[in-house]
Amino acid sequence: MAIAETSGRTESMTRRAGGMSPFVGWFRKLGWRHLVALAALVFALFPVVWIVSAAINPVGSTLTSQQLIPESPTLDNFRALSNTVPYWSWYRNTMLIAGGAALFNTMLAALAAYAFSRMRFRGRRTGLLSVLLIQMFPQILTIVALFLMMDLIKDVYPAIGLGTRNGLFLIYLGGAMGVNTWLMKGFFDTIPVDLDESARIDGATHGQIFMRIILPLVAPILAVVFLLGFIFLINDILIVRVVLGLGNQENWTLGLGLWQFVNDRFSQRWGLFAAGSLLAAIPIIVLWQFLQRYVVSGLTQGAVKG
């Protein structure tokens, strides 16, 4: 913020000295910025506009016959979505599994980050480096092994084995330790240790310090990790497909369900895909708008200090 202010001041001083017309001055200072922003907006929003259009085009229109603004906009696609497939089950599953796992992961990462940031213990450096190493091996690379493991678990714990939503949830929790832990540790490091110290002198336990002093102060990074984790999990279609793909459609998530719309016959179910995607994107975009400012500060603040 402050940098820009400075440069703004410097620029306006030079301008005034030059004695340009007000419009040229405005344009050189701010106008071109609007132009760049508008160009970026066109690039960013063009596909979104198009998918909105596809969703309200009459059922059965193909990519070719679709009009950007249909003559008779209709909600038929949305209705068909509720009637022909268990769309709302997918929706609920996604929110519960991806949202729940993201929430859980955030808490697990916060716990670990607290230990890494505030405590000194044997194996701390090794632990931090292992977390980094683990992160290099994304779960989708181990998909075959995951499949076989889940099959084995099914025999012992049928409730969390292959083909269950619980199993998928647990697999997602495997990603709790990773770049999140690092991001959080960096952020935790920026909270002055004096706060812990004084609380400890007042008799607070480590648990109380964590819950009542640290957690409220690191809310921004919690928001970031939750949101990024949520988006990451919603995007997963590979693991879902392996764990739930063969089972009952009711258990599917949005990713798997929407993919199936366009996987077999792309053009024919395009309207359904668009309508389903729109409904799915709404809560995420709303979340973004609320958490956006935290995301910006959370992502960079921890890193800056380190």
Add this chain to the structure above:
Amino acid sequence: MVDRTDVTEDPPSGPGSAENRGERSPRFSFTPAFVLKLLFLAAVNGLAIAGLPAMLDQGWWPGVASVVVSTVFIDYVYLSRRTVPAKYLIPGTIFALIFQVIPVVYTGYIAFTNFGTGNILTKDQAIERAESLYSSVPGSQRFQLSILASEDGEGELALLLTDEAGNRFFGTAAGLEALAPGEVVIDDAGKVLSVDDFVALNLGQISDRQDELLSLEIPSELGLVRPITATTAAVYNRLYEYDAQTDTLTNLETGEVYTPVQGNFTSAAGESPEDIPGWSVVVGFDNFKRILTSEAIRGPFLRVFVWNYVFAVLSVVLTFALGLLLAITLNHPTLRGRRVYRSLLIIPYALPSFMSALIWRGLLNQDFGVINELLGANIAWLNDPWMAKVSVLLVNLWLGFPYMFLISTGALQAIPDELKEASYVDGASPRQAFRQVVFPLLLVTLAPLLIASFAFNFNNFNVIYLLNSGGPPIEGAQTPAGHTDILISYTFRLAFEGGRGQDFGLASAIALLIFIMVAGVSAFSFRRTRALEDLT
């Protein structure tokens, strides 16, 4: 750097001490942390106990041992006062161990086996499969059949057989015996009702116990009598016999002897019977050797390998360049509508990427895509090898620039303005100040995120696979490889879409190579950026 004190020493903790010391807020005597702890311990112990019977039942001792040991360890950590860091590290670590580390280790193991279609069972299962194969005895007679069972149809199965001459036999798994006419209870319609305690099963009961019936064999001097339908039985011979001593399988019909070679029973002539599945065995470095030596795999592999790096690096560079440009442009205090711009610009990132990739697939379609329609052109966005690469990068730019825009904005705002002011005082132009003060600081701040972005894009399966399925295909390649395939999509196609079935061993070997490459690049970059220096 703040000097942190050592807090390994645990201050007195637990609900009791919280009550004594936290007088100012007595309602927190049961701290949320403590309740969480209890719930967590209860869940862990409950889960462990729930699984033990099944594991004991199957005699799966490694599983039993690891569950017991880890549960006891967790209980110890949480009930002891001396293990504070572990209390915070264990929850995440457990899940990471089970669903991240073990799969990685397992992948490492599979990479050295021939696991895949045709070699998917264990050896015992393969033998069991072989021994459940029968050959019908030529010229043998068929029997009319009634299926019976003791204990009101719930107990031991028995077959009542009637041969062509009308002689009746009673067979159980123990053997076959002839029956005198009086021993069978028959109703007026001639339907068999019972023999001793054994009563006839109805069709529902028969279909319930179908699996048992299929594996039922009654030894007799003719051969093995087995039911073939609900009303007929025939005589069979076992087709294969396994000799554990010599570890050979013999075809009883032809006398051919098979020995196990690389997970398949193989005859002296080197042929494997098609009706016996193979099993997975450790094959050493065979999978890695195939990647290096087999022309069909190596050729496409090298192209994919190079493109993978190009794709990941260009994706990071392009998204970062555009994101930073926008961040600098919009980071002006008197610019109106900054917040609106920001809110709208992150929409591509907020949209789930699997959707976006599929949307772009439609937009870029050569014949009926909207982009060609708008441009009035007929560009082969997805079908021309070079244009396909451009398209993949374009779509990934669209997906990724909002993120870079966000973090660049944050980093710009976090850089203290004194630094820039100082450079002005020293006579630097705004451009010099940016290039020599702001940008290097920005890079230091963002380096870990950029490296993470590289690692992510290196395995960006969704964009590659959903946009174009890795296509267009490389002409003349013998494996399913495309011009935009990256290693992970190539691996996936090799493992699950290959013409010869699934090759999990080879796929795991490539997964291991990918891991080594990503880890290597990341370790190198981290060393260069000295991001780890802080780690004391």
